[in-house]
Amino acid sequence: MSHSSLLMFVQEMSRMLQGKPAEPEILTRGAELLATLVANDNWLPEPFTRPHPQHYQQYLLYADPLDLFSVVSFVWGPGQKTPVHDHMTWGLIGMLRGKEVDTHYHKQANGSYLPSESVVLLPGQVGSVSPATHDVHEVANFYQDRTSISIHVYGGNIGRINRHVFDPATGLPKSFVSGYCNSVVPNLWK
Amino acid sequence: MSHSSLLMFVQEMSRMLQGKPAEPEILTRGAELLATLVANDNWLPEPFTRPHPQHYQQYLLYADPLDLFSVVSFVWGPGQKTPVHDHMTWGLIGMLRGKEVDTHYHKQANGSYLPSESVVLLPGQVGSVSPATHDVHEVANFYQDRTSISIHVYGGNIGRINRHVFDPATGLPKSFVSGYCNSVVPNLWK
Ligand SMILES: [Fe+3]
Ligand SMILES: [Fe+3]
Numbered sequence: 001m002s003h004s005s006l007l008m009f010v011q012e013m014s015r016m017l018q019g020k021p022a023e024p025e026i027l028t029r030g031a032e033l034l035a036t037l038v039a040n041d042n043w044l045p046e047p048f049t050r051p052h053p054q055h056y057q058q059y060l061l062y063a064d065p066l067d068l069f070s071v072v073s074f075v076w077g078p079g080q081k082t083p084v085h086d087h088m089t090w091g092l093i094g095m096l097r098g099k100e101v102d103t104h105y106h107k108q109a110n111g112s113y114l115p116s117e118s119v120v121l122l123p124g125q126v127g128s129v130s131p132a133t134h135d136v137h138e139v140a141n142f143y144q145d146r147t148s149i150s151i152h153v154y155g156g157n158i159g160r161i162n163r164h165v166f167d168p169a170t171g172l173p174k175s176f177v178s179g180y181c182n183s184v185v186p187n188l189w190k
Numbered sequence: 191m192s193h194s195s196l197l198m199f200v201q202e203m204s205r206m207l208q209g210k211p212a213e214p215e216i217l218t219r220g221a222e223l224l225a226t227l228v229a230n231d232n233w234l235p236e237p238f239t240r241p242h243p244q245h246y247q248q249y250l251l252y253a254d255p256l257d258l259f260s261v262v263s264f265v266w267g268p269g270q271k272t273p274v275h276d277h278m279t280w281g282l283i284g285m286l287r288g289k290e291v292d293t294h295y296h297k298q299a300n301g302s303y304l305p306s307e308s309v310v311l312l313p314g315q316v317g318s319v320s321p322a323t324h325d326v327h328e329v330a331n332f333y334q335d336r337t338s339i340s341i342h343v344y345g346g347n348i349g350r351i352n353r354h355v356f357d358p359a360t361g362l363p364k365s366f367v368s369g370y371c372n373s374v375v376p377n378l379w380k
């Protein structure tokens with residue numbers, strides 16, 4: 001299989017980010033590039049599509065060695081979802097396969113978090129997060145009976161960033177570093 | 191296993207090459223960095239150390255998405271060697287395991303190529319090639335009874351570059367693109 005779609009995405013993101021644009025430009029242009037990437041579901045190698053029976057999987061697909069950005073395949077088994085969490089950097093979510101529900105949470109005066117809008121993402125659609133405006137959310141597979149896959153892009157090496165999960169009722173944060181489940185990533189030229 | 195040695199090498203090479211230094215500086219500084227990388231043989235994941243019974247293997251370890259450089263694990267089975275070939279870009283050879291013989295060839299007035307010095311590379315040692323001075327060579331495993339491994343670094347994506355093998359007697363070139371044998375590369379953060 002040719003990974004040239006992923007290679008072209010990585011090349012365009014590298015060129016853009018090496019020019020050090022402001023975050024709004026990154027989110028706008030990045031969303032266009034990611035929409036192009038997830039417009040076709042013919043490029044993701046099978047080893048990076050496998051669900052885990054107990055929890056969602058985060059397969060690193062590419063990370064810039066100097067932490068400009070990272071690209072991750074999120075694979076949601078039936079009914080799986082994240083805790084309420086933050087990112088500490090901008091992020092883009094491109095839906096590749098299946099359907100997911102992205103629920104944003106907003107901090108209240110008493111410290112708790114309340115859900116607001118829920119966005120349903122269909123294949124080809126792109127969502128976002130940003131510490132500037134909406135960094136806290138929960139993501140769930142829409143389906144109880146099949147796998148969904150989305151491609152996430154972040155303004156750093158997301159698997160290495162110290163971030164937080166929240167108990168929405170109390171707002172209490174717990175620190176975590178997500179890491180990755182895979183020891184090898186795609187050869188973009190194979 | 192931590193690949194942090196390889197990650198640090200890739201980071202330092204990326205920083206250096208993004209500054210667009212001249213080739214002599216690349217070869218000097220790159221050789222220092224590569225010598226540090228191959229000073230220890232504790233970081234190369236096993237899937238990228240496997241010889242093939244019939245021919246030497248070229249495992250891509252890392253390539254810059256914008257073709258600044260690439261890093262390849264060359265695995266030589268017993269008695270295996272390359273044809274006489276060129277690179278069309280600067281290259282560095284860092285010996286990791288075993289021993290290899292690097293023989294340089296020089297073009298004669300009649301078009302043929304004659305071998306000159308043969309360099310024996312031991313673990314930790316670094317050799318080079320450069321179109322400016324010495325681009326044509328042949329590399330052989332010193333051993334007839336065991337595997338040798340060297341880590342090569344090139345000023346482009348070497349598996350994609352159009353280059354040449356030569357019949358030394360006639361000097362006749364044949365075009366080739368080497369490609370890579372692996373469909374996945376190491377996750378540098380795992
Ligand atoms: Fe998230
Ligand atoms: Fe060579």
Ligand SMILES: [Mg+2]
Pocket residue numbers: 014064065204254255
């Ligand atoms: Mg780069």
